[in-house]
Amino acid sequence: MNRLPLPEAVIFDLDGTLFQTETLLETVHRRVFETLRNERLYTEATPPIDKLLGSLGMLLEDIWKRVMPEGSPQAHERANVLLLQYELEELSRGRGSLYPGVPETLAALRRRGIRLFIASNGLELYVKGVPEIKGIAELFEGTYSAGEFGTASKVELVRRLTDTFGVRSAWMVGDRSSDVEAGLKNGLSVVGCDYAGFRREGELDGSHAVIRSFPELLDLLPEQEL
Missing domain, CATH: 1.10.150 (DNA polymerase; domain 1)
Structure with missing residues (x-):
């Protein structure tokens, strides 16, 4: 698996990336x-x-x-x-699951000093509620949603996030073409997630790397960081 440049931050989609929707x-x-x-x-x-x-x-x-x-x-x-x-x-009521290895992988990224964010096209209370209820909210520096900011595209949402938090280099991690587009148009490295099972053919085209389980994200870090 090709490694990517060490990011200052990683920005995650929610559904199909962190959460088994x-x-x-x-x-x-x-x-x-x-x-x-x-x-x-x-x-x-x-x-x-x-x-x-x-x-x-x-x-x-x-x-x-x-x-x-x-x-x-x-x-x-x-x-x-x-x-x-x-x-x-x-x-x-306890329904809904994170993908295997999500809490552990996020914690490992944080230990390496990488800032973590969520950017989702969902509704604000849902996008903030899933991490809170599933016990991973404290790992994220910011959680942005189209529902909160009224953005017209994922590109705009991610740009707003990076501008607000002063993020200079980041990976965009997600399972949809909107995530790939948001990463590429904001000059970020794109990691496509190919484990949700409901993407369309060619949806991850343009990604710099593709992972088939969430913990594989750590394999993309430069060797000296492992």
Whole structure:
């Protein structure tokens, strides 16, 4: 595996990178569409969960256009509210898992003096809630979300983060094309995560390195740092 230059910081996507989203979303997805039908905001069958999982990384408004294109603006707005409500409820019940090795790998990066951040296109309370509930929040210097800052793209969100925290060199780590784009357009090294199982073909093209388990991240550090 090719090693990358030692970064000052590492910026992580959340879903499909740190967090096994499908372990939470299978239940949340079902509950959202049951409620929409009960409230007569949506009358179609529940879309396949794979359609939602395959849309992760997009902004929420774009997710619902893809998952339920026949849904009204009111259904999409209500789905936003329900998604967050049910995600937080299920997280508080213990549902959802980090990928194997995430806490240990993050702690190892911190011990080497590397600053850690999260940048996600999700809603603010969800993006901050997952690390908090899963016990890794204290490892991150900052957690940025499109939901909090109203950014129109991951590129803009990452640029805002690096500017705010004065980050000069970093790795962008994520599983979607939006993460690759955000890293490349901000002049960062890009590490693609190929273990989530719901990415599209060619999605990680342009990455400087690709890992197939989270702990492989440590193998990318320069040898003298190991």
